[in-house]
Amino acid sequence: MTRKHLRPSLAASGRRSFLRGAAGAAFALPLLQMHQRTAHAEAGIAEDGFPLRFVVFFHPNGVWPPTWWPQGNPTENQFELASSLQPLQPFKDQLLILDGVDMPAADAGPGEDHQQGMGAVLSGMALQAGGFVGGDGSLAGWGNGISVDQVIAQHIGGTTPFGSLEFGVRASAFGGSEVRTRMVYAGPAQPISPIDDPVAMWNLLFSELNLSPSEMAVLRAKRVSVLDTVQGQFAALEARAGAEDRLRLQQHAALVTELETRLSTEPVLGESCVIPAAPPALNPDSAGTMDQISTLQLDMMVMAFACDLTRVASIQYSNGMNHTQFPWIGSSTDGHALSHAGMTDEASWAEWSMRERWYGTQFAHLMQRMSEIPEGDGTMLDHTVILWVNELSQGNTHSHERMPFVLGGNLAGHFRTGRYLAYDHQPHNNLLLSLVHAFGIDQATFGDPAFCTGPLPGLT
Template structure:
């Protein structure tokens, strides 16, 4: 019943034309002269921890001074950074009997412990709660075409517990989409500039709406007949169908910037070819920035690899193609193998170069956001960018001193250009801070045991 009502409300919100036999409105892709830009949040994930001695920037008091080797590419955005040192995955440290890469990615945005879902394969486990991006997306992004977009750079979807930063709810991972073409379709397919309508669009839209209406009524009917544990699945399915229905009829949002246009896809990349990683990263970044510029979504993730990614940084030099130092029988490859050989100088030097390359990609993302005008300001001014990692250091699977870096422009909620230290503080407190910064007023996030003290103090 709750669902039927919710759907009716939704249809009402979409416009009276939809329910009737008349032609529904077609979603447009165009700039609007909207009110104040909404707040956006963008998660930028890289894996295998960091090397703190090469990561920690210098500061005078709190003020960022000389950036570290790894953060050096961010020099031009230094005044926009908030480097956080000392946070830890307390819930994993205290409650989990599994502490590797998967535990890290599962807890990073959920603030919760993992649960083994298959007793025959105790290596695999999933997070037990919603992730912060999804919670924010459901609140802040409810009117946008998509509540969130998750773009991956070669995130193998096998073993979802290594692949998923985002969770729609307990044990409901959302692995990112690693094909830029599919990301493009999810965002831009079917959208036309205003005035370029094709009548068939409207008919096709009406067809889809009616089919989904029939599907929803089947989900509604089946749900109460199932045991409680399965009713949850029907509710999640219904929610996804409703979100799809909404996205089909929704184009650029009220805050679309004048730069909003269908992005060009450029030369074809192969989503699973290692050497294409730089090109894929560019493409995914450009798509996500345009999604924000068109106000198609307000919550996004760009994820470089799964937890413990084994990408080989061949584009940085031939020496990355092979790891003569690594036993050929070892299961760790590429970046993952380097992280597990951190104590060896050659591996360590390569690791620093790899993490520095990630900082370059973040700098490019910030450049792109800063290049989109929104009235007097830029897209970066209304976007909170969060660089996170599943571990503190990869080699020993440490969940301490997580290398979080925040970046935001003038409209951001916090004073930037600073290095802040929160030794031993649970990262749940930062997740709470992110919620509050995005206007989601919750008292706790994730495991309540690690929210004591509320959001981090001293960010503002």
């Protein structure tokens, strides 16, 4: 069943039924309830007719265990959030704190720990060998497989204007696009770059939503003419290119085809879909703007879901090689250096934990915003699961054991949240497998099957 069949009233209502205030303050025209969908038939739709969403939330350099993990003698149902996760107290019953999950797939290939962690955390695969750099292969190449968010996007994101959205907060700072700064992969050695600039993201998501239906139809027709001509150029060139070039050209042309398809899809306008005001121009690569940009990006992500522009998103805060400072909480030490503090260096860990707690506030902000969007008898948060990841478990050991995985949101009741689960060295591929299963994807293993023994037990 196609999306069109699910939305009988769309044509009458029109895609662009938004109004924006003159000063940029936004409000929405109501109607077109998403739950009018006939549901079920489409992949990734909950029983109440609302779309399921998947979010990845990343922060770098591991965690400090005493302020991250529940302290004392936590049990599955009796545990207190440690200080870094305290900001999530209002959502404690919607969290799953996953202790004892390791990332052995990361260590199975070349590279150093930050590289390995980034490449494996969402793909469950070891890095490629560093074929590009020559030498003895001690350097790593790119990640070697598609990431879990992209697998889910392929399954549930086929009918939205964007298959997935990758938000960044200084994600490309300190290194540009290289193996240590990329975790989302369309396939082996095909990293996807997050967008760090909120203005660029706003332009991508919302700038055209102001057009009237007739303006939009004209723009769409022009794009079809242009891209058809472009496709003709690709076809002509592919015929005369060398074999490897032809492959790359075909991949490029396929992306153009997908773009054309996406451009012809329309967002479903829920009554909560409100075009946010265009963000101010902020330096996307500055310690001074990081706090503000985080909020802008998270709010746009939630609105992109509300407008059904996408159902899969990730947000990446910097990367393992960062030198970030957090002046807005009075923390000025180099981020990576701070994560390497000595075991007894209490002052450094206190400063580090302030930063972790700030990440906690951002995660809480995301959950809070989602919980404010009504969907059926519940909220957007009830139709979502957020996966919190890191490329290391602890900065000063560079370990990939006891990774700090947390799930937020129960995905329409699929996950039994509000619990602390202590595992005995489960490989994280099992967690990734559980996630694709949660979205109705039928596969026996995820990532490198050598590190996947089945879904993570006890989640559902």
